[in-house]
Amino acid sequence: MVTTTVDLDAEGVHKGYLDVPVSLNDSAWSNLRVPIFSFKNGDGPGLLLLGGSHGDEFEGPVALSKLVHDHLETADIAGRVIILPALNTPAVLKGTRLSPIDGGNMNRAFPGDPRGTATSRIAAFVTRELIPRVDVVLDLHSGGRSLMFVPSTIVPVQKTPEATERILALAAAFDAPLTIVLREPEVAAMIDAEVEAQGKLMLATELGGLGTLTPETTAIALNGVLGVMSSMGIAGSRGRTGPRVVRPKPVRMVRVEGHSHYVYADENGVFEPFADLGDRVAAGAAIGRLHRVDRVEYPPSEVPAGVDGILVCKNGQGLVKRGDVLAVIGREIAPA
Template sequence: MTAPSPITPTIDFDAEGAHYGHLRLPFSRDDSAWGHVMIPVACLKNGDGPTVLLTGGNHGDEYEGPLALAGLSREIDMTAMTGRAIFLPFMNHPAVMAATRTSPIDGGNLNRLFPGRPDGTVTQKIADYVARHLVPLADLVLDIHSGGRTLDFLPFAASHILPDKAQEAACAAARDAFGAPYAMSLLEIDAAGMLDTTVEEMGKVFVTTELGGGGTATARTVAIARTGVRNVMAHAGVLPGPVAPARSVRLDMPSGDCFVFADAAGLVEPCADLGDRVQAGDVIARVHAPERLGAAPVEHRAKLSGLLAGRHFPGKVQMGDCLAVVAVPTD
């Protein structure tokens, strides 16, 4: 028998109206023996209808989700809604407060720890509560990501290839409704422990994004997130009408050849920029060793033809880092 979650919500997710509170997680520590991790949450409910779960801050150095969702949770016109929207803008709140990908409390990467454990670490307990108590309420889950401090992406919404083709089509339709400049059929390096996998295994509609990166947000990427959230809510039937219908450029990641990983550590010389077309065999980056002169840089080449959709952001890489992502336009 699974243990109960130690997390207690301070709001009632079944109550009508707009409610703002916290997920309260006991956390005993040196500076507060009976302290708590307090994770902000909002629930907007207007009658019977579908439920959307809207999450950001899965990683603490990605800002479009937190900014867009925190604002929209205050601004959406309740009288126009049908159903329920649950806003969790700062899902890994300790990581958001530290501006780090992983939690400063336990080093946990929330998006590698689903479905979590109620008797585990702080991050595992957060994953467990989301997986067991919030996802089951939802018909559709939107989890907003960007590249954080170490990656940068073309702004895209994404869905996955799934065994259930009807579910796959429903996820792709929600992805397209988001209306990002690009729409990706996403191939994960490792899907184990991700919120994506947990939601999809429950048969739910799941959409994610990568909306930029570099450890910051821009006016453009936040605007894409805000419009995309409204469009997905409209697609789900929670809000009326699409806000800004747009046709995205469709991209595919057909195999692991989309990824280029650094074969050496050093300083990165980009040879292509995001959105550039590259051909298989093109040099897309060179890695220079800063320890000595006279040695040729290590060249890294595209394995297939397409668009440069993602890249390592800092100017220095370690061996094994993801250096670039090439996606194939399918339009």
């Protein structure tokens, strides 16, 4: 059973922890602490900001750390913002995608189980206590250690076109260089499904990756969060005069649907890319070659694209295994 030291319905700024009991080989009665910040100023729109769902994606945790420590005061906001910069805290501290405690993948653990493993218990708390208190969930992801994305917002395709349109408006407010409209392959266990089931809106991001940060990705993440807050009427940035006006403007947008948009490695080897992020690729044309450098018998094998489009994600490791994603191709639906 997860408890929290923060009164989530109290006015003002409150910071504390989720307390998650875990019983481990090296610590029988351990208490895992997950940081949480609550900013509340009257009734108004509610936003849940999540970072560190995967522990090797640092753009979200740093952007949210900057938000709470440099940019946010309750006097600035109307409504509420709940922030967990490092949702899977043990994974973030280890720099691993999955939890080192239970092997849990936070974004495959929803809706969670209050009597489950640590990861599942945290997911259950988000499902039962946090999502019901807000209107919008913004979940900040990136490619992690293995992948690199064009900094993008991810708009999950909804059951109705109207719901998808409302999330596209949030994506426009976030103002990342690219918006990817995506049909998630494993959506049933993801937070997306739970947010949708509760009638709330879900916006996600893929803001770079490779287990590192750049000034660009950090700035895109923070400005994006502030943009979404402004567009919801929550506003809020220290030193800012009045709410930021989000200009409607053409957003570069692509669609990723189904298997043909993903390029997988057919065998183990070293991947030589021919195309970089943002490059246009053509169906059937090679996006790179796989080299089996341990064998004299095999020449490099070409890796073809399945569809025409733009390279929105690439594998960031030279050495790849059979089954690894080498690239993701988005079909352009709105030009820059």
